[in-house]
């Protein structure tokens with residue numbers, strides 16, 4: 001949009017910047033013009049920093065967290081509870097939950113399902129998560145995707161595919177307002193959301209919201225979350 005007035009190299013910088021989260025076309029143009037006007041050494045330092053990051057980090061082969069070491073520090077830490085996997089969309093969500101004092105391990109999906117934008121399960125690390133659970137030793141998977149439409153859809157999908165696998169499934173509580181990015185939620189409310197997580201069971205209506213007690217609908221509380229959750 002409007003990038004026809006730029007030279008080819010500036011236009012391609014704008015295109016790359018536009019792909020970054022939170023950067024719209026106007027901001028991309030502004031940043032690109034700024035970079036184009038920077039003294040050469042400063043602009044190249046930025047380029048070097050980007051190059052260094054891409055060379056030295058990779059996804060952890062276990063949890064897909066962005067890391068310089070593989071496995072990542074968290075997966076390598078023997079004091080963490082490996083039976084507890086907290087599933088998040090992004091590494092930045094992992095950092096937010098880490099702040100809350102959580103001591104299990106993680107699985108980073110690398111995004112959320114958004115079929116309209118062409119983001120399907122195969123674009124995320126879903127298969128990697130399933131094979132972790134299949135390998136055994138996992139007692140509970142906490143679905144900590146963001147409280148957004150995509151995050152909820154992703155949690156529903158994961159509950160469906162993980163449901164038959166014999167692990168306890170839970171969803172973080174709704175202490176965090178819908179639409180909030182986990183990274184901006186404060187430490188206390190994230191800790192509350194984790195503590196107040198609710199088991200995702202076969203009979204639970206997926207759309208129930210509000211502050212009512214979780215067990216007031218008479219659904220059996222027999223600790224058998226292993227039934228497949230046939231929602232929808």
Ligand SMILES: [Zn+2]
Pocket residue numbers: 060061062063064065071072073074075076
């Ligand atoms: Zn890891």
